[in-house]
Amino acid sequence: MERSVRWARRARARLIELREDPASAPAVIVTNPGQAQFGIVQGGTDPALRTESVQATVAIGFEAYAIGGLSVGEPVDVMYEVVGHTAPQLPADRPRYLMGTGMPDDLVECVARGVDMFDCVLPTRNARNGQLLTQHGVLVIKNAQYATDGRPPDPDCGCYTCRHFSRAYLRHLYMAGEMTAATLMTVHNLYFYLDLMRRIRDAIGFGSFEKLRSEFLQTFSRRPQPH
Numbered sequence: 001m002e003r004s005v006r007w008a009r010r011a012r013a014r015l016i017e018l019r020e021d022p023a024s025a026p027a028v029i030v031t032n033p034g035q036a037q038f039g040i041v042q043g044g045t046d047p048a049l050r051t052e053s054v055q056a057t058v059a060i061g062f063e064a065y066a067i068g069g070l071s072v073g074e075p076v077d078v079m080y081e082v083v084g085h086t087a088p089q090l091p092a093d094r095p096r097y098l099m100g101t102g103m104p105d106d107l108v109e110c111v112a113r114g115v116d117m118f119d120c121v122l123p124t125r126n127a128r129n130g131q132l133l134t135q136h137g138v139l140v141i142k143n144a145q146y147a148t149d150g151r152p153p154d155p156d157c158g159c160y161t162c163r164h165f166s167r168a169y170l171r172h173l174y175m176a177g178e179m180t181a182a183t184l185m186t187v188h189n190l191y192f193y194l195d196l197m198r199r200i201r202d203a204i205g206f207g208s209f210e211k212l213r214s215e216f217l218q219t220f221s222r223r224p225q226p227h
């Protein structure tokens, strides 16, 4: 945690130096001078270290802040606890980014705890492994039940894949080792995530986020569902 703070200080100083006097480092090609630099909060699962890390990182001063060191194998309730402890201590007027967290219910639960942004390999990696994420949970396309299933992967979804292809066809592509299966399922999963975040933003705007949260948690299950 202390090393992260030292790195943050050096990185911030260097970025400001390059912004103010790019001629001092002619070898550095600044392609995006307006980019935001994120300070990363560490501290594992220790609340006191998290608080110390927040204070030291915010004191340096960044355009935005990230919560690092989570989703690395700890139980999900511990992750929620650390996010719930850490996110509210970050400045309200700066984006808060939770690194590497990615199940759809995690997004909903961590927004509830004050997070704005996420990134994760899950939507694309799971798509390549034949897992489609839907409102109801995970659909495992290789399951035999989909071999003659003419319905779209998710009948409620507006994505290109769901509007054009059946479960049976996607399963056929997947079982044949055809790369198109990975592409089409990635299209669906990314659409699902972007749509979920859009619905979350709308619900916050309309003051109905808690309603969305309870409805989502009622219908979404992590275990593969018979769809």
Ligand SMILES: [Zn+2]
Pocket: 153, 154, 157, 158, 159, 160, 161, 162, 163, 187, 188, 189, 191
């Ligand atoms: Zn879809």
